[in-house]
Amino acid sequence: MGSTLFSLLPRFTELMSDSSATPIHIAGGGLAGLLLGIRLRRDGIPVTVSEAGSYPRHRVCGEFMSGAGVDVLRRSGMLDPLLDRGALWGKSAAFYSEHDLLQSFELPEPALCLSRHATDDALAGAFRQLGGNLQEKTRVRDDDMESPGTVRAIGRRRLAEDGGWKWFGLKIHVRDFEIESDLEMHLHRDAYIGACRIEDDRVNLCGLFRSPANEGGKKKLSPVDLLRGLPGSKLFRKTERANFLTETQCAVAGLDLHPRKGVDDACCRIGDALTMIPPLTGNGMSMALESADAAVSPLCEFSNGETGWEETVDTIANRLDHQFSGRLTWAGRIQQSLFSPLARPLLFSIGKMFPSVWSYGFGKTR
Numbered sequence: 001m002g003s004t005l006f007s008l009l010p011r012f013t014e015l016m017s018d019s020s021a022t023p024i025h026i027a028g029g030g031l032a033g034l035l036l037g038i039r040l041r042r043d044g045i046p047v048t049v050s051e052a053g054s055y056p057r058h059r060v061c062g063e064f065m066s067g068a069g070v071d072v073l074r075r076s077g078m079l080d081p082l083l084d085r086g087a088l089w090g091k092s093a094a095f096y097s098e099h100d101l102l103q104s105f106e107l108p109e110p111a112l113c114l115s116r117h118a119t120d121d122a123l124a125g126a127f128r129q130l131g132g133n134l135q136e137k138t139r140v141r142d143d144d145m146e147s148p149g150t151v152r153a154i155g156r157r158r159l160a161e162d163g164g165w166k167w168f169g170l171k172i173h174v175r176d177f178e179i180e181s182d183l184e185m186h187l188h189r190d191a192y193i194g195a196c197r198i199e200d201d202r203v204n205l206c207g208l209f210r211s212p213a214n215e216g217g218k219k220k221l222s223p224v225d226l227l228r229g230l231p232g233s234k235l236f237r238k239t240e241r242a243n244f245l246t247e248t249q250c251a252v253a254g255l256d257l258h259p260r261k262g263v264d265d266a267c268c269r270i271g272d273a274l275t276m277i278p279p280l281t282g283n284g285m286s287m288a289l290e291s292a293d294a295a296v297s298p299l300c301e302f303s304n305g306e307t308g309w310e311e312t313v314d315t316i317a318n319r320l321d322h323q324f325s326g327r328l329t330w331a332g333r334i335q336q337s338l339f340s341p342l343a344r345p346l347l348f349s350i351g352k353m354f355p356s357v358w359s360y361g362f363g364k365t366r
């Protein structure tokens with residue numbers, strides 16, 4: 001019954017499409033772009049999503065979705081399709097230093113844990129089912145993203161170097177990893193690495209790393225060696241019997257972790273294209289979905305001729321800046337402390353004396 005109704009949706013939305021509505025063009029078919037496309041199609045708006053890559057594909061991501069984005073998925077009719085793909089509910093988390101368990105706790109709300117390989121593919125399929133025009137392997141030029149009716153959902157902004165450091169991310173799926181909580185966060189010097197239980201009896205290992213910008217010819221460790229953490233560490237020992245699925249390995253460099261504001265920009269941005277929250281929080285995917293959700297009604301009004309483009313861009317930017325500023329501030333402080341040689345040991349000591357610090361910080365960043 002459910003699938004019959006679903007297969008009728010494209011025709012229904014076609015009938016609902018108002019031919020006089022201005023089409024919306026979304027550059028970038030990650031979580032933000034696809035969810036926005038799905039929601040606009042449900043409102044009968046003609047939408048094209050142009051995506052530089054194709055589906056399915058592996059992406060650098062902790063694959064731990066926590067925060068209001070899960071509710072956005074539910075309201076958008078996309079939670080059940082993701083559960084059908086094998087998404088798990090993560091209920092517990094633990095933080096580790098190199099050698100010690102710092103704190104483990106039950107999450108206040110369960111997190112959704114599913115590979116991006118499956119998540120993005122499910123969203124892309126739903127968008128097409130709803131009559132959306134999805135162009136894969138199509139890169140939109142910067143100039144073309146300036147036009148009215150075009151939304152930038154192209155993911156992170158690039159920053160080659162930041163205060164003498166280069167930031168990069170790595171990920172790989174593994175089997176036979178000794179995971180003790182649904183999410184483990186290992187806080188190492190110059191890196192943090194998350195291990196998250198996902199579908200198909202896998203664990204996703206994903207980390208944020210920094211290296212000095214002037215490292216020159218120094219011999220580099222392989223991605224797998226980096227993701228195992230410092231030799232002798234708790235994380236390293238947990239990976240001793242692990243089977244690394246190298247076909248899932250991927251990397252991303254030039255990460256810009258500075259908070260950005262929508263009002264500082266003349267174009268319409270959502271998701272990481274607007275601002276990236278430090279990945280430690282496990283809230284980036286949620287922000288991508290929440291920003292798509294917040295953009296739906298202003299874009300519908302624009303498409304239906306009720307507002308102009310400048311007003312639409314302003315409304316979306318103001319909404320998102322207001323919605324995200326608190327958690328970006330908290331996440332920035334925590335990120336800075338973790339990478340500061342002085343603040344890091346202090347944070348760990350405070351965390352030992354007052355264990356609720358970890359769950360408090362977790363709550364403040366979503």
Ligand SMILES: Cc1cc2nc3c(=O)[nH]c(=O)nc-3n(C[C@H](O)[C@H](O)[C@H](O)COP(=O)(O)OP(=O)(O)OC[C@H]3O[C@@H](n4cnc5c(N)ncnc54)[C@H](O)[C@@H]3O)c2cc1C
Pocket residue numbers: 027028029030031032033050051052053060061062063064065066138139140141153154155156168169170194206207208252255270271272273279281282283284285286288
């Ligand atoms: C190391 C690391 C770990 C992370 N872990 C987590 C986590 O556990 N939980 C969490 O919630 N978040 C996590 N995140 C953040 C999360 O991955 C992002 O916040 C999320 O993917 C943002 O979604 P998006 O749609 O804005 O961007 P993306 O998912 O990056 O999608 C952007 C899309 O735009 C396409 N594109 C780019 N340029 C163009 C162009 N010119 N034309 C057309 N298409 C284009 C790209 O191919 C891509 O498909 C992590 C990030 C990193 C770096």
